Amino acid sequence: LAKTTQPISMDSYEGQEVNITCSHNNIATNDYITWYQQFPSQGPRFIIQGYKTKVTNEVASLFIPADRKSSTLSLPRVSLSDTAVYYCLVGGRTNAGKSTFGDGTTLTVKP
Protein backbone atom coordinates (compact mmCIF):
# COMPACT_ATOMS: atom_id res chain seq x y z
CA LEU A 1 0.00 0.00 0.00
CA ALA A 2 1.29 3.42 -0.95
CA LYS A 3 2.44 5.62 1.90
CA THR A 4 1.31 9.24 1.87
CA THR A 5 2.87 12.37 3.35
CA GLN A 6 0.89 15.53 4.10
CA PRO A 7 1.60 18.68 6.08
CA ILE A 8 0.47 18.29 9.68
CA SER A 9 -1.38 21.60 9.77
CA MET A 10 -2.30 24.65 7.72
CA ASP A 11 -3.92 27.97 8.55
CA SER A 12 -6.03 30.09 6.23
CA TYR A 13 -8.54 32.94 6.30
CA GLU A 14 -12.11 33.01 5.16
CA GLY A 15 -12.49 33.58 1.44
CA GLN A 16 -9.04 32.34 0.51
CA GLU A 17 -8.20 29.40 -1.71
CA VAL A 18 -6.46 26.57 0.13
CA ASN A 19 -4.20 24.01 -1.48
CA ILE A 20 -3.17 20.89 0.43
CA THR A 21 -0.50 18.74 -1.15
CA CYS A 22 0.00 15.02 -0.61
CA SER A 23 3.11 13.08 -1.60
CA HIS A 24 2.79 9.45 -2.65
CA ASN A 25 6.04 8.45 -4.31
CA ASN A 26 5.30 4.72 -4.51
CA ILE A 27 1.84 4.97 -6.01
CA ALA A 28 0.96 1.89 -8.07
CA THR A 29 -0.39 1.90 -11.62
CA ASN A 30 -3.90 0.91 -10.53
CA ASP A 31 -4.08 3.25 -7.51
CA TYR A 32 -6.54 6.09 -7.24
CA ILE A 33 -6.14 9.16 -5.04
CA THR A 34 -9.01 9.96 -2.70
CA TRP A 35 -9.49 12.81 -0.24
CA TYR A 36 -11.67 12.77 2.85
CA GLN A 37 -12.72 15.47 5.32
CA GLN A 38 -13.26 14.75 9.00
CA PHE A 39 -14.83 16.94 11.67
CA PRO A 40 -14.20 16.20 15.36
CA SER A 41 -15.97 13.06 16.59
CA GLN A 42 -17.50 12.37 13.17
CA GLY A 43 -16.70 9.82 10.50
CA PRO A 44 -14.65 10.96 7.50
CA ARG A 45 -16.61 12.21 4.53
CA PHE A 46 -15.61 11.69 0.88
CA ILE A 47 -14.55 14.87 -0.93
CA ILE A 48 -13.08 13.88 -4.28
CA GLN A 49 -11.28 11.10 -6.13
CA GLY A 50 -9.04 11.09 -9.17
CA TYR A 51 -6.56 9.08 -11.20
CA LYS A 52 -4.75 11.66 -13.31
CA THR A 53 -4.80 15.31 -14.47
CA LYS A 54 -7.63 17.31 -12.93
CA VAL A 55 -10.94 16.46 -11.34
CA THR A 56 -13.46 19.04 -10.16
CA ASN A 57 -16.72 18.74 -8.28
CA GLU A 58 -18.99 21.16 -6.47
CA VAL A 59 -16.74 21.45 -3.42
CA ALA A 60 -13.13 20.92 -4.53
CA SER A 61 -10.63 20.31 -7.28
CA LEU A 62 -7.94 17.67 -7.37
CA PHE A 63 -4.77 18.21 -9.38
CA ILE A 64 -2.56 15.23 -10.24
CA PRO A 65 0.66 15.73 -12.22
CA ALA A 66 1.70 13.34 -14.95
CA ASP A 67 4.05 11.32 -12.73
CA ARG A 68 1.25 10.92 -10.13
CA LYS A 69 3.76 11.03 -7.27
CA SER A 70 1.85 13.85 -5.61
CA SER A 71 -1.59 15.42 -5.67
CA THR A 72 -3.10 18.72 -4.55
CA LEU A 73 -6.53 19.24 -3.08
CA SER A 74 -7.81 22.74 -3.80
CA LEU A 75 -10.61 24.25 -1.74
CA PRO A 76 -11.93 27.51 -3.24
CA ARG A 77 -12.97 30.37 -0.98
CA VAL A 78 -12.89 28.52 2.34
CA SER A 79 -15.22 29.37 5.20
CA LEU A 80 -15.00 28.74 8.95
CA SER A 81 -16.96 25.52 8.44
CA ASP A 82 -14.11 24.09 6.36
CA THR A 83 -12.00 23.81 9.52
CA ALA A 84 -11.37 20.06 9.69
CA VAL A 85 -8.80 17.33 9.15
CA TYR A 86 -8.17 16.35 5.54
CA TYR A 87 -6.87 12.90 4.62
CA CYS A 88 -5.23 11.80 1.39
CA LEU A 89 -5.59 8.11 0.59
CA VAL A 90 -3.96 6.13 -2.18
CA GLY A 91 -5.13 2.68 -3.17
CA GLY A 92 -7.04 0.48 -5.52
CA ARG A 93 -10.53 1.59 -6.31
CA THR A 94 -12.09 -1.79 -5.59
CA ASN A 95 -10.57 -2.13 -2.14
CA ALA A 96 -10.74 1.46 -0.98
CA GLY A 97 -11.13 0.47 2.64
CA LYS A 98 -7.66 -1.06 2.71
CA SER A 99 -6.02 2.24 1.85
CA THR A 100 -3.93 3.66 4.65
CA PHE A 101 -5.10 6.77 6.47
CA GLY A 102 -2.13 8.88 7.48
CA ASP A 103 -2.46 11.46 10.22
CA GLY A 104 -4.00 13.99 7.86
CA THR A 105 -3.73 17.76 7.59
CA THR A 106 -5.52 19.89 10.15
CA LEU A 107 -6.85 22.95 8.35
CA THR A 108 -7.83 25.90 10.52
CA VAL A 109 -9.79 28.69 8.84
CA LYS A 110 -9.73 32.00 10.66
CA PRO A 111 -12.17 34.89 10.33
Place this chain on the structure above:
Amino acid sequence: DADVTQTPRNRITKTGKRIMLECSQTKGHDRMYWYRQDPGLGLQLIYYSFDVKDINKGEISDGYSVSRQAQAKFSLSLESAIPNQTALYFCATSSGGGELFFGEGSRLTVL
Protein backbone atom coordinates in the same frame (compact mmCIF):
# COMPACT_ATOMS: atom_id res chain seq x y z
CA ASP B 1 -31.92 8.17 9.17
CA ALA B 2 -28.23 7.52 8.71
CA ASP B 3 -27.18 5.08 5.99
CA VAL B 4 -24.54 3.57 8.30
CA THR B 5 -25.64 3.21 11.91
CA GLN B 6 -23.39 2.32 14.81
CA THR B 7 -24.49 1.23 18.28
CA PRO B 8 -23.74 2.12 20.97
CA ARG B 9 -22.49 5.65 20.31
CA ASN B 10 -20.78 5.79 23.69
CA ARG B 11 -19.76 3.02 26.05
CA ILE B 12 -17.77 2.93 29.26
CA THR B 13 -16.65 -0.46 30.47
CA LYS B 14 -14.11 -2.10 32.74
CA THR B 15 -10.98 -4.03 31.99
CA GLY B 16 -11.70 -7.67 31.16
CA LYS B 17 -15.28 -7.17 30.05
CA ARG B 18 -16.54 -8.38 26.68
CA ILE B 19 -17.83 -5.61 24.44
CA MET B 20 -19.67 -5.70 21.13
CA LEU B 21 -20.01 -2.77 18.77
CA GLU B 22 -22.62 -3.12 16.08
CA CYS B 23 -22.89 -1.65 12.61
CA SER B 24 -25.81 -1.80 10.23
CA GLN B 25 -26.19 -0.23 6.79
CA THR B 26 -28.99 0.49 4.38
CA LYS B 27 -26.80 1.27 1.37
CA GLY B 28 -26.83 -2.28 0.02
CA HIS B 29 -23.03 -2.43 -0.08
CA ASP B 30 -21.17 -5.71 0.10
CA ARG B 31 -17.98 -4.31 1.61
CA MET B 32 -17.83 -3.35 5.27
CA TYR B 33 -14.94 -2.19 7.43
CA TRP B 34 -14.08 -1.49 11.06
CA TYR B 35 -11.55 1.21 11.94
CA ARG B 36 -10.06 2.52 15.14
CA GLN B 37 -9.02 6.14 15.68
CA ASP B 38 -6.88 7.35 18.56
CA PRO B 39 -6.85 11.05 19.49
CA GLY B 40 -5.02 13.20 16.95
CA LEU B 41 -4.23 10.29 14.67
CA GLY B 42 -5.61 8.79 11.50
CA LEU B 43 -7.79 5.72 11.17
CA GLN B 44 -6.37 2.22 11.43
CA LEU B 45 -8.09 -0.74 9.78
CA ILE B 46 -9.07 -3.52 12.19
CA TYR B 47 -11.08 -5.95 10.03
CA TYR B 48 -12.90 -5.90 6.72
CA SER B 49 -15.40 -8.07 4.91
CA PHE B 50 -16.24 -8.19 1.22
CA ASP B 51 -19.31 -10.38 1.67
CA VAL B 52 -21.06 -12.48 4.30
CA LYS B 53 -18.62 -15.38 3.99
CA ASP B 54 -15.49 -13.24 3.77
CA ILE B 55 -13.58 -11.90 6.79
CA ASN B 56 -10.10 -10.40 6.62
CA LYS B 57 -7.69 -8.99 9.17
CA GLY B 58 -6.52 -5.43 8.88
CA GLU B 59 -3.52 -3.62 10.35
CA ILE B 60 -4.44 -4.02 14.03
CA SER B 61 -6.68 -7.08 14.47
CA ASP B 62 -5.08 -8.44 17.67
CA GLY B 63 -7.55 -8.32 20.56
CA TYR B 64 -10.55 -7.93 18.25
CA SER B 65 -12.93 -10.25 16.42
CA VAL B 66 -15.77 -9.63 13.99
CA SER B 67 -18.95 -11.25 12.77
CA ARG B 68 -20.76 -10.57 9.49
CA GLN B 69 -24.27 -11.68 10.37
CA ALA B 70 -25.84 -10.47 7.13
CA GLN B 71 -24.96 -8.25 4.22
CA ALA B 72 -26.18 -5.28 6.21
CA LYS B 73 -24.65 -6.11 9.60
CA PHE B 74 -21.04 -6.23 10.76
CA SER B 75 -20.16 -6.47 14.45
CA LEU B 76 -16.86 -5.86 16.22
CA SER B 77 -16.09 -7.60 19.51
CA LEU B 78 -13.49 -7.05 22.16
CA GLU B 79 -13.32 -10.36 24.01
CA SER B 80 -11.51 -8.95 27.03
CA ALA B 81 -11.26 -5.18 26.88
CA ILE B 82 -8.09 -3.43 28.03
CA PRO B 83 -7.47 0.30 28.65
CA ASN B 84 -5.37 0.82 25.52
CA GLN B 85 -8.40 -0.14 23.44
CA THR B 86 -9.98 3.11 24.52
CA ALA B 87 -10.62 4.84 21.20
CA LEU B 88 -13.19 6.02 18.68
CA TYR B 89 -14.36 3.19 16.44
CA PHE B 90 -15.82 3.68 12.97
CA CYS B 91 -17.67 1.37 10.67
CA ALA B 92 -17.62 2.03 6.93
CA THR B 93 -19.12 0.55 3.79
CA SER B 94 -18.20 0.59 0.13
CA SER B 95 -19.71 -0.62 -3.11
CA GLY B 96 -16.25 -1.20 -4.56
CA GLY B 97 -16.30 2.08 -6.44
CA GLY B 98 -13.69 3.79 -4.33
CA GLU B 99 -15.83 5.84 -1.94
CA LEU B 100 -16.16 4.87 1.71
CA PHE B 101 -19.28 5.76 3.70
CA PHE B 102 -18.70 6.07 7.42
CA GLY B 103 -20.91 5.76 10.44
CA GLU B 104 -20.96 8.38 13.18
CA GLY B 105 -18.58 6.45 15.39
CA SER B 106 -18.66 4.58 18.70
CA ARG B 107 -16.65 6.05 21.53
CA LEU B 108 -15.33 3.31 23.82
CA THR B 109 -13.69 3.94 27.17
CA VAL B 110 -12.09 1.04 29.03
CA LEU B 111 -11.34 1.76 32.67
